[in-house]
Amino acid sequence: MTYSGDVTHGGPPAVRELDGLTISKLSVGPMDNNAYLLRCAGTGDQVLIDAANEAPRLLELIGDGGLAAVVTTHQHMDHWVALEEVVAKTGARALVHADDAAGLPIEAERLADGDTVAVGDCALEVIHIKGHTPGSIALLYRDPNGTPHLWTGDSLFPGGVGNTDKDPQRFAALIDDVEHKLFDKLPDDTWFYPGHGKDSTLGAERPALPQWKARGW
Template sequence: MSYTGDVVADGPADVRELTGLIVSKLSVGPMDNNAYLLRCTSTGEQVLIDAANEAPRLLALVGDGGLAAVVTTHRHMDHWVALEEVVASTGARSLVHAADADGLPIASEPLADGDRIRVGNRELEVIHIVGHTPGSVALLYRDDVDGTHLFTGDSLFPGGVGNTDRDPVRFGSLINDVEQKLFDRLPDETWFYPGHGRDSTLGAERPALPEWRARGW
């Protein structure tokens, strides 16, 4: 079956087999967070995006292939409940943007805008998106064959940007970063994978940007 990105809590992972990278999307409870396991098709090296919860299910997804790193997209607790257990069980590196590092339960290596994270012989580019939290990141995968793929955490969803508690300063920062660093830079066919819920493409969401900015959330 083809990948849709539609997953439910307690359900199986949905798996997307790209040429260079295999993406497994799993929903974990109780807040239906999305966790993404990326595996290089050439080397088998794996990286997990957001060890959100339900460590046994995440470890079962990792399997016996080992785990090189866990990237936490931002410091909110629902995105790292399983982090300690996953890292302890696998020996994976824990990575988070420096501005959100104090919010995690374990010492983690700091990330900065423009950093590259290796997944075998593939790589993810770190894009710093300020607003949902000070250290939120999106992770960009681009390949001539596979196209453009973006893991957005809670900074971008189908239908709008992430929560800023109606703070106009935080919202202004977030919508500006999302527009300038994502929509202005990346093509419409870019598929994005958010921290909760369904996937979308930048092209599907682009016409609504003026509406998002006008409503202020």
């Protein structure tokens, strides 16, 4: 079945099989958050991006394969409601950018821009994206046999960047980082997976960048 990235709350995960990595996308409530389970094809190691909510459903998705780590993309509560329970029941490491660590309910290892998170034989590059929160991050997988894959949390969505509460300084920081760290450095076929809703590609969104800048959100 072709992966579309379309998921509904309460529905089954959407599963994408890459040569080295399997991506499972699940919608959890009540705010229709996306949680992503990544599994290395070679080793079976698994990493969860955002233990957002509904710990029982996330634990069912994780299954018996164990969990190496949970990466939280940013400190907003809707992205970590299930974090404490998932970590307690799997023994996974909790990872978050240093600037958002104080916002989590448990102690977590600090990440910084340029770090890597291992998913077995695969690696995720940590990209610090300021603006939505001080320590928001995106995670980049450079598929050696295909297009790049990018998890953007709430920093980038189809149709615009994340919420900055109409703060012009925060918006300027966010649009600048999104433009220069993502759009300027990654090709149009980069597929990105946001914290809520549908996926997109950088190429599909790139023509709208001037409009996003002009409108200020």
